[in-house]
Amino acid sequence: MSEQEATMRRIGLVAASVMGAVALALSSAGSAAAAEGxxxxxxxxxxxxxxxxxxxxxxMFVVNHTNQTASVFDLPNCQGHRIAQVGPNQTRTFEFGTSVSIP
Known part of the structure; x- marks a missing residue:
């Protein structure tokens, strides 16, 4: 095997390793962030x-029976100010809440 072929093979192995690590990191982050419940x-x-x-x-009332914290906003479409959070297995009522965001 020539030196050029050996170099190209090493580059290919490094690229495959990096792509595998990125795929693993993304799949782990995706499953950890998804709310269940x-x-x-x-x-x-x-x-x-x-x-x-x-x-x-x-x-507005929020009943959060998920494994993630939900954020409450004062405007529609999760715009404006985040006015509160509702943790897992919590129920809260908001006089000025309009929308809720959850990962």
Missing amino acids: TLTVGLNTYTNPSGCYTTNVWP
């Missing part, structure tokens, strides 16, 4: 929620 925002309940949920129910 149910999240009730206003009158709607979501199973294994992810993202932002807006409600027109006032006062």
Whole structure:
């Protein structure tokens, strides 16, 4: 095997190792961040929620039966200020809450 072929082979092995490590890191982060359980925002309940949920129910109530913390915002579409958080297995009511975000 020539020196050039050996160098190209080493580069290929390093690239494969890096890509494998990145794939592993992304799959681990994705599964760790996903909420498992149910999240009730206003009158709607979501199973294994992810993202932002807006409600027109006032006062807004949140029932978080997931393994993640939910963030409450004062404007629709998780805009404006984050006014509170609702931890796993907590229920809270918000006079000024409009939307909820969960990973």
